[in-house]
Amino acid sequence: MLPYCHKVQYYETDKMQITHHSNYVRIMEEARIDFFEKIGFPYHTFEEKGIISPVVRLSCEYKKTTTYPDEITVEVSVAECKKLKFTLAYTMSVDGQTVFTGTSTHCFLGENGKPVPFTLFPAFYDAMQQRAEK
Amino acid sequence: MLPYCHKVQYYETDKMQITHHSNYVRIMEEARIDFFEKIGFPYHTFEEKGIISPVVRLSCEYKKTTTYPDEITVEVSVAECKKLKFTLAYTMSVDGQTVFTGTSTHCFLGENGKPVPFTLFPAFYDAMQQRAEK
Amino acid sequence: MLPYCHKVQYYETDKMQITHHSNYVRIMEEARIDFFEKIGFPYHTFEEKGIISPVVRLSCEYKKTTTYPDEITVEVSVAECKKLKFTLAYTMSVDGQTVFTGTSTHCFLGENGKPVPFTLFPAFYDAMQQRAEK
Amino acid sequence: MLPYCHKVQYYETDKMQITHHSNYVRIMEEARIDFFEKIGFPYHTFEEKGIISPVVRLSCEYKKTTTYPDEITVEVSVAECKKLKFTLAYTMSVDGQTVFTGTSTHCFLGENGKPVPFTLFPAFYDAMQQRAEK
Numbered sequence: 001m002l003p004y005c006h007k008v009q010y011y012e013t014d015k016m017q018i019t020h021h022s023n024y025v026r027i028m029e030e031a032r033i034d035f036f037e038k039i040g041f042p043y044h045t046f047e048e049k050g051i052i053s054p055v056v057r058l059s060c061e062y063k064k065t066t067t068y069p070d071e072i073t074v075e076v077s078v079a080e081c082k083k084l085k086f087t088l089a090y091t092m093s094v095d096g097q098t099v100f101t102g103t104s105t106h107c108f109l110g111e112n113g114k115p116v117p118f119t120l121f122p123a124f125y126d127a128m129q130q131r132a133e134k
Numbered sequence: 135m136l137p138y139c140h141k142v143q144y145y146e147t148d149k150m151q152i153t154h155h156s157n158y159v160r161i162m163e164e165a166r167i168d169f170f171e172k173i174g175f176p177y178h179t180f181e182e183k184g185i186i187s188p189v190v191r192l193s194c195e196y197k198k199t200t201t202y203p204d205e206i207t208v209e210v211s212v213a214e215c216k217k218l219k220f221t222l223a224y225t226m227s228v229d230g231q232t233v234f235t236g237t238s239t240h241c242f243l244g245e246n247g248k249p250v251p252f253t254l255f256p257a258f259y260d261a262m263q264q265r266a267e268k
Numbered sequence: 269m270l271p272y273c274h275k276v277q278y279y280e281t282d283k284m285q286i287t288h289h290s291n292y293v294r295i296m297e298e299a300r301i302d303f304f305e306k307i308g309f310p311y312h313t314f315e316e317k318g319i320i321s322p323v324v325r326l327s328c329e330y331k332k333t334t335t336y337p338d339e340i341t342v343e344v345s346v347a348e349c350k351k352l353k354f355t356l357a358y359t360m361s362v363d364g365q366t367v368f369t370g371t372s373t374h375c376f377l378g379e380n381g382k383p384v385p386f387t388l389f390p391a392f393y394d395a396m397q398q399r400a401e402k
Numbered sequence: 403m404l405p406y407c408h409k410v411q412y413y414e415t416d417k418m419q420i421t422h423h424s425n426y427v428r429i430m431e432e433a434r435i436d437f438f439e440k441i442g443f444p445y446h447t448f449e450e451k452g453i454i455s456p457v458v459r460l461s462c463e464y465k466k467t468t469t470y471p472d473e474i475t476v477e478v479s480v481a482e483c484k485k486l487k488f489t490l491a492y493t494m495s496v497d498g499q500t501v502f503t504g505t506s507t508h509c510f511l512g513e514n515g516k517p518v519p520f521t522l523f524p525a526f527y528d529a530m531q532q533r534a535e536k
Binding site: 186 | 289294320323326
């Protein structure tokens with residue numbers, strides 16, 4: 001799968017003249033949405049079915065600073081996929097050097113705010129399972 | 135009316151080591167929401183009635199730069215209030231020096247996406263009219 | 269010139285379920301930086317010479333709402349270029365429909381904080397002049 | 403110590419009509435800066451001495467959603483303070499209910515980009531040590 005590419009924007013930098021650390025969480029989201037598109041399950045198609053997918057947990061390791069006009073390459077993989085939670089892992093790099101690693105854990109909630117098992121979307125669940133086993 | 139106070143946050147600064155210009159638009163929103171609270175019509179009470187109030191037009195004049203840890207004082211006034219649009223004017227200052235002036239124009243839309251005249255909320259409309267005449 | 273393309277990100281939407289109005293100001297910046305790259309004067313090359321280019325003035329007209337996962341096409345043109353200030357005009361559209369128009373006015377400041385005339389960068393000034401005359 | 407209070411802003415919400423998860427990372431920064439001010443070591447005084455304090459690691463647990471116009475109360479404590487790294491712990495609550503917990507780990511870097519031990523700032527180091535032991 002082609003990695004996601006994010007060009008650091010000027011407005012993402014801060015007074016330390018580096019990309020503000022909160023923006024990596026946003027880049028994780030961009031890469032996650034791109035990942036679901038690429039594996040054939042665009043995020044908005046779940047929303048159209050009344051599903052939302054909030055973030056349950058995040059972890060971030062900042063290895064090297066980046067700044068405008070760096071281009072960040074993001075590799076996304078499935079770290080784990082159970083029935084009610086999946087975890088994605090992210091590795092970001094600039095010119096081949098790792099600058100950031102992180103994970104995000106998500107669930108699906110229905111319109112009543114209750115957890116929805118991924119097994120209700122078997123094609124999605126299978127695709128995630130297969131990737132998790134790699 | 136007490137002016138609104140916004141402390142510039144570190145994440146609002148950029149590589150030029152100043153408050154990024156887009157954040158003044160967010161500070162305008164903070165001050166606008168505070169203004170409606172202070173005049174007795176909190177914005178969320180309109181939302182609860184199915185009204186949304188999108189921004190129609192913005193103008194911004196950047197007079198002096200600010201940065202973390204400046205405290206920005208924001209004065210909000212009603213520049214104009216007609217039946218379908220109102221315009222607020224904002225003056226931001228730090229230590230008595232004007233750093234920014236701007237205006238924002240808004241309408242009310244109902245759940246069908248159609249404009250809603252402010253006269254449907256007579257107490258609100260009167261309060262805005264009176265302030266516009268000053 | 270190929271227009272700039274911005275995919276609306278989930279984190280750019282708000283409670284009204286539309287792209288938050290402040291983000292258009294950030295998309296203007298993205299498109300502006302892309303524009304300077306395309307005409308051969310990447311913004312960071314000015315920064316490397318000790319020049320910063322703050323925003324002096326902004327105007328924004330919001331015509332239609334957008335949201336995730338819309339793709340916004342941004343056309344940038346030079347509205348005016350004088351010795352100390354230039355103004356860019358932006359037209360954003362989704363599927364051929366204009367959603368936003370705006371302008372931004374900028375100057376150049378040197379390391380001493382004083383205005384720097386664009387004529388110190390004659391190739392840049394000429395390129396901007398020519399585009400302004402169109 | 404009085405906890406930090408953050409009013410959720412409209413621009414911090416997203417299409418799910420909740421506070422976007424990336425904004426908690428920004429609220430952590432706000433609360434951290436407030437914490438250093440309250441214990442007598444404002445962050446900008448370190449910057450004035452040529453020290454920057456990048457984030458090394460973050461962890462976030464999202465317990466309950468929040469939205470505009472919630473008021474988030476943030477308690478900050480020192481989880482650990484060694485010579486080159488300290489970790490702060492954050493508990494955010496709304497109306498007495500925990501909505502978020504997280505930690506952030508930081509180091510100090512000098513102007514040459516090299517780590518600076520906190521023992522160079524003995525009063526700061528002592529204050530952090532004492533709080534870590536509680």
